[in-house]
Amino acid sequence: MNLLFPYFWPLFAPLTVLAAHVAAGVAVGALFFHALWWNTRIIIGGGAVSTAIALTLSRFVLVGGFLTLSAFEGAAPLAASSIGAFVGRFLVLRSIGRDER
Numbered sequence: 001m002n003l004l005f006p007y008f009w010p011l012f013a014p015l016t017v018l019a020a021h022v023a024a025g026v027a028v029g030a031l032f033f034h035a036l037w038w039n040t041r042i043i044i045g046g047g048a049v050s051t052a053i054a055l056t057l058s059r060f061v062l063v064g065g066f067l068t069l070s071a072f073e074g075a076a077p078l079a080a081s082s083i084g085a086f087v088g089r090f091l092v093l094r095s096i097g098r099d100e101r
Contacts, residue, residue: 018080021070025084028066032085033092035059 039055042048063085070081 014076017073018076021073021077021080022084022087024066025070025081025086026088026091027084028063028081029085029088030092031088032059032063033089037092037096 035055036059039052039059042052042055067078067081067085070078
């Protein structure tokens with residue numbers, strides 16, 4: 001195995017970067033969709049309009065900024081971040097389906 005390791009070393013750094021982008025995408029996607037769920041509950045429950053507007057704007061600034069920073073690094077990190085955001089969406093929707101409130 002020590003003879004093959006130097007040949008795989010150049011692939012280690014890009015794969016690590018892509019894995020980090022997927023993980024960050026999962027975190028940002030989960031935060032975005034959880035905030036969307038919270039925002040929907042505020043609107044339906046008759047909460048403060050200013051809170052709903054601030055939450056909506058902050059959600060879009062968060063995701064827009066994150067994907068913009070990912071796009072500056074290239075197409076592969078942007079795709080990895082987007083895939084991570086969809087995984088975060090799946091996790092939040094799965095947890096909301098179990099919510100009994």
